[in-house]
Amino acid sequence: MIRFVLGRIGFYALVAVVLAFFTLPLLWLVTAPFTADPTYEVRVPLPGGGRGDGGTAAFTWDNFRAVLEHPYALPSLYNSVLLSAGTAALVVLLAALAAYALSRVRLPGRDALLYVLLLLSSIITGTAAIVPLFQLAVELDLIDSRLGLVLILTGGLLPAAIFMLKDFMDSTPKSYEESARVFGASPLQIVRHVVVPLVRPGLATIAVWAVANVWGNFLMPYLLLSDVEKQPAAVITYTLYTEGGQANLRLLSTFGLLYSVPVVLMYLFVSKKYGFRFHGGIKR
Amino acid sequence: MAAIELRGLTKVYPGGVTALDALDLVVPDGEFFALLGPSGCGKTTLLRTIAGLEAATGGAVVIGGRDVTGVQPGERDVAMVFQDYALFPHMDVADNIAYPLRIKKVPKGARRGKAAEVGARLGLDGLMDRRPGQLSGGQQQRVALARVMATQAQAFLFDEPLSNLDARLRLEARTFLKKLQRELGVTTVFVTHDQAEALAMADRMAVMEAGHIRQIGTPAEVFQRPANTFVAAFIGSTPMNLLDATVRGDTLEVAGCKVPVPASAEGRLQDGERLVYGVRPEYMAYSDGPADAALAGKVAIVENLGASYLVTLDVGDVAVQAVVPEGREPAVGSDGHAVPRRDRALVYRDGELV
Ligand SMILES: Nc1ncnc2c1ncn2[C@@H]1O[C@H](COP(=O)(O)OP(=O)(O)O)[C@@H](O)[C@H]1O
Numbered sequence: 001m002i003r004f005v006l007g008r009i010g011f012y013a014l015v016a017v018v019l020a021f022f023t024l025p026l027l028w029l030v031t032a033p034f035t036a037d038p039t040y041e042v043r044v045p046l047p048g049g050g051r052g053d054g055g056t057a058a059f060t061w062d063n064f065r066a067v068l069e070h071p072y073a074l075p076s077l078y079n080s081v082l083l084s085a086g087t088a089a090l091v092v093l094l095a096a097l098a099a100y101a102l103s104r105v106r107l108p109g110r111d112a113l114l115y116v117l118l119l120l121s122s123i124i125t126g127t128a129a130i131v132p133l134f135q136l137a138v139e140l141d142l143i144d145s146r147l148g149l150v151l152i153l154t155g156g157l158l159p160a161a162i163f164m165l166k167d168f169m170d171s172t173p174k175s176y177e178e179s180a181r182v183f184g185a186s187p188l189q190i191v192r193h194v195v196v197p198l199v200r201p202g203l204a205t206i207a208v209w210a211v212a213n214v215w216g217n218f219l220m221p222y223l224l225l226s227d228v229e230k231q232p233a234a235v236i237t238y239t240l241y242t243e244g245g246q247a248n249l250r251l252l253s254t255f256g257l258l259y260s261v262p263v264v265l266m267y268l269f270v271s272k273k274y275g276f277r278f279h280g281g282i283k284r
Numbered sequence: 285m286a287a288i289e290l291r292g293l294t295k296v297y298p299g300g301v302t303a304l305d306a307l308d309l310v311v312p313d314g315e316f317f318a319l320l321g322p323s324g325c326g327k328t329t330l331l332r333t334i335a336g337l338e339a340a341t342g343g344a345v346v347i348g349g350r351d352v353t354g355v356q357p358g359e360r361d362v363a364m365v366f367q368d369y370a371l372f373p374h375m376d377v378a379d380n381i382a383y384p385l386r387i388k389k390v391p392k393g394a395r396r397g398k399a400a401e402v403g404a405r406l407g408l409d410g411l412m413d414r415r416p417g418q419l420s421g422g423q424q425q426r427v428a429l430a431r432v433m434a435t436q437a438q439a440f441l442f443d444e445p446l447s448n449l450d451a452r453l454r455l456e457a458r459t460f461l462k463k464l465q466r467e468l469g470v471t472t473v474f475v476t477h478d479q480a481e482a483l484a485m486a487d488r489m490a491v492m493e494a495g496h497i498r499q500i501g502t503p504a505e506v507f508q509r510p511a512n513t514f515v516a517a518f519i520g521s522t523p524m525n526l527l528d529a530t531v532r533g534d535t536l537e538v539a540g541c542k543v544p545v546p547a548s549a550e551g552r553l554q555d556g557e558r559l560v561y562g563v564r565p566e567y568m569a570y571s572d573g574p575a576d577a578a579l580a581g582k583v584a585i586v587e588n589l590g591a592s593y594l595v596t597l598d599v600g601d602v603a604v605q606a607v608v609p610e611g612r613e614p615a616v617g618s619d620g621h622a623v624p625r626r627d628r629a630l631v632y633r634d635g636e637l638v
């Protein structure tokens with residue numbers, strides 16, 4: 001009994017330490033943008049704080065003004081939205097069609113194909129393929145083009161997306177579709193009326209996953225987009241330095257906050273709207 | 285309304301399982317037809333092949349005089365209730381019922397009206413804007429039925445429509461379904477592995493084994509005169525006594541006792557022939573005292589069936605069962621005598637009825 005209690009205490013102490021390890025950067029992210037001269041410490045921004053009394057700092061909105069005035073900060077967030085929304089839309093559309101076909105049609109060697117695809121996916125967006133991809137983009141005149149970047153990112157995400165969605169579709173019973181088929185629904189009607197609503201949580205998951213992936217991708221846009229005005233937030237973050245070559249913590253922290261908020265909001269929205277509810281209707 | 289006719293229907297699955305083996309069957313217009321058989325005998329495959337969800341490997345499916353063997357499911361004018369009901373979880377009850385009409389491009393107002401009408405008929409009013417997940421098993425089953433009714437198809441196919449209901453509800457649903465089919469008069473094929481269900485509901489029935497039909501007939505025919513020992517053993521809530529017998533003149537020697545040759549087999553047996561003698565426990569007259577032409581032994585087990593008892597006698601080294609009315613049940617270990625009814629006893633030669 002004592003051992004059990006001690007074990008529990010030890011376990012929770014460990015959890016607390018791990019939690020603190022992950023929480024501190026987050027705390028810094030939500031406090032630093034509101035402090036007058038951010039450091040690497042976590043300090044509570046208070047009006048009139050920061051006069052030597054430890055743990056507090058002077059509260060200010062100035063950092064946000066600085067970000068607004070930065071010529072590339074806000075446009076880069078817009079670019080990020082454009083890139084990730086475009087990629088997510090393409091990935092969801094193409095992955096859904098491919099996954100549906102792969103899940104419902106028996107092909108010889110289907111599983112082998114899927115695993116090869118999955119293997120390829122880690123190569124396409126991986127560093128190894130950078131040079132050929134760059135050359136391909138140049139040849140196709142897709143260099144320094146957002147469309148080109150969206151296509152390449154889509155290609156990179158598709159295999160894993162197909163893999164995940166196929167798994168999801170495999171677990172939805174076929175009898176829904178067969179039932180609609182006997183009532184005379186055409187294949188397209190079956191997809192629209194039955195399949196899409198049924199796998200909507202899966203589609204939402206893939207969309208969120210694709211957005212998060214593109215949102216955080218640095219290497220691809222850094223290499224394929226040379227025009228600063230087209231670059232997304234992930235790339236712009238690396239340009240936020242002071243004239244002295246030091247990291248500009250005021251801009252960095254504030255921009256970092258603005259950069260994370262949309263993704264967090266998206267997660268909350270999607271999980272509230274689609275969650276992972278399943279309504280039943282198949283009697284088991 | 286239409287008759288369903290199967291001619292030499294064969295289904296071989298990729299991988300080599302022959303689920304249906306040259307099946308011939310005619311279900312006349314308006315009939316309530318049961319397909320009965322143990323799990324894995326090909327019942328679902330048969331229904332799916334009629335519906336067009338599986339392509340026949342050989343033979344033909346004819347519905348209402350039209351050969352539909354190569355026709356898409358949606359154009360066969362049949363409606364099917366799946367074993368899991370397959371109600372669309374993202375649509376409410378009304379939309380589920382109205383779905384076949386949506387496919388037929390009936391305007392929204394009209395189809396909700398029709399759904400309400402059919403739903404009311406099946407006692408679903410008040411549930412029309414619930415999701416399937418918010419319904420009980422019995423209600424889901426009725427929604428599935430309502431959806432099929434809304435199609436106004438020529439024939440209905442039900443795959444084990446009652447197997448997902450609990451025992452009590454199943455009895456109610458049985459009566460309900462039979463009444464509904466009678467009122468609608470739509471040709472209906474339903475599949476079940478429960479012999480009591482098939483006997484209770486069907487106008488006619490077929491008993492299947494491993495892709496073959498072993499007997500077709502009315503429930504009374506199948507119950508009273510099973511065409512072979514497979515059907516004999518499968519039908520009946522208490523299994524039929526199937527006992528090895530030898531012909532001795534105009535009697536049969538069964539487990540060391542002598543019983544007369546059954547009326548139906550009279551004059552068709554050869555002296556000394558070895559056969560199987562079959563008689564249902566319900567068709568045995570039981571007495572404590574000695575009786576003529578009885579199977580006599582010691583009472584081994586007495587089981588309560590409610591209004592009657594199932595008595596198992598050890599006759600020599602074989603077990604013989606008889607149903608005894610309540611109040612007359614014997615004590616375990618006492619002597620018992622079971623006299624088979626001569627007009628209900630049967631003999632099987634090589635597994636087939638003589
Ligand atoms: N899609 C399939 N592929 C291969 N074999 C199948 C398939 N569906 C059913 N079978 C086989 O066909 C036989 C009949 O199955 P089924 O029609 O489902 O039987 P039942 O409905 O009578 O239980 C079984 O042996 C089963 O394993």
Ligand SMILES: [Mg+2]
Nearest residue numbers: 324327328329
């Ligand atoms: Mg089945």
